[in-house]
Amino acid sequence: METIKKNKFPIVSIVAISNDFIIGDGKKMLWYLPNDLARLKTITLGNPLIMGRKTFDSIGKPLPGRANIILTTKRNLKNDIQFDKYFVQSFEDAVIKANDWIVKKYEKNEQIKKKIFIFGGGEIYKLAISFCSQIELTLVDVNLRNGVSFPHINEEKWDKKLIQKVAGNKSCPPHSFWVYDRKIKL
Ligand SMILES: NC(=O)c1ccc[n+]([C@@H]2O[C@H](COP(=O)([O-])OP(=O)(O)OC[C@H]3O[C@@H](n4cnc5c(N)ncnc54)[C@H](OP(=O)(O)O)[C@@H]3O)[C@@H](O)[C@H]2O)c1
Numbered sequence: 443m444e445t446i447k448k449n450k451f452p453i454v455s456i457v458a459i460s461n462d463f464i465i466g467d468g469k470k471m472l473w474y475l476p477n478d479l480a481r482l483k484t485i486t487l488g489n490p491l492i493m494g495r496k497t498f499d500s501i502g503k504p505l506p507g508r509a510n511i512i513l514t515t516k517r518n519l520k521n522d523i524q525f526d527k528y529f530v531q532s533f534e535d536a537v538i539k540a541n542d543w544i545v546k547k548y549e550k551n552e553q554i555k556k557k558i559f560i561f562g563g564g565e566i567y568k569l570a571i572s573f574c575s576q577i578e579l580t581l582v583d584v585n586l587r588n589g590v591s592f593p594h595i596n597e598e599k600w601d602k603k604l605i606q607k608v609a610g611n612k613s614c615p616p617h618s619f620w621v622y623d624r625k626i627k628l
Contacts, residue, residue: 443534446573447573447628448628451540451541451544451557452557452576453537453558453560453573453575454559454560454574454575454576455574455577455578456485456486456560456561456577457562457577457578457580457592458471458478458579458617459580459581459582459592460472460582460585460586461581461582461585462585462586462587463592464586464587464588464589464590464591465563465567466500466562466564466589466590467588467589467590468496468589471500472584473582473614475614475617476614477608478580478619481580486508486561487508488508488548489509489556489557489558489559490508490511491509491511492533492540492560492566492570493513493562493563493566494512494513494562494566495514495516496565497561500563504522508526508559509526509528509539509540509543510526512527512529512530513529513530513531513532513566514529514530514531515531533566537573540558544556544558557576563590564590564591567592567593575624575627575628576621576622576623576624577595577620577622578620578621579619579620579622580617580619581617581620582615582617583610583616583617583618599624599626600622600625601622601625602622603623604618604619605618
């Protein structure tokens with residue numbers, strides 16, 4: 443696990459949370475924010491995603507242009523190389539798979555900008571947060587109280603930068619985009 447902290451590619455959580463750190467109800471997200479989805483696509487395209495089996499099931503299909511690395515304890519699930527869908531049984535194997543995917547797919551000069559994205563859900567954020575050097579965070583201005591949560595962020599340990607505030611409308615709540623950078627390098 444110590445070697446993951448020194449991983450060649452930065453490990454970055456990408457998440458949308460409510461004011462009280464809720465990320466979903468266990469099956470789905472609790473809001474629909476089209477511009478957040480567009481932003482998420484722009485940020486993650488060309489990079490590997492690590493996600494839990496429940497999150498993968500909730501999305502329903504591999505996301506194109508990215509490696510979809512899915513953590514599960516089930517041993518009977520089949521990889522689908524054509525659609526970049528890979529099942530792994532541990533977080534360590536997920537990071538190894540993500541590294542291999544980048545190195546095989548991209549030339550050295552392209553690898554420089556690559557990141558490994560932690561794509562959720564709650565169980566996987568908890569496994570991964572101590573290895574993350576950055577969090578791409580969408581703060582959704584709603585209070586939900588119940589649901590699957592993101593691990594507590596100790597604000598003293600992160601530099602946070604506001605990227606953009608988005609006003610709410612009839613169909614989506616106000617939200618804002620933030621980037622958190624870990625103050626002390628891993
Ligand atoms: N707001 C956001 O940004 C965001 C992002 C992603 C997801 N979500 C939401 O998060 C919720 C799902 O989160 P969740 O915590 O319930 O589930 P999850 O983290 O998506 O998946 C949990 C599953 O991952 C596998 N797993 C976990 N730890 C493992 C380990 N150490 N080794 C091997 N496999 C492991 C297990 O799969 P098996 O049961 O197959 O063994 C486990 O059941 C949904 O509501 C989803 O919509 C929100």
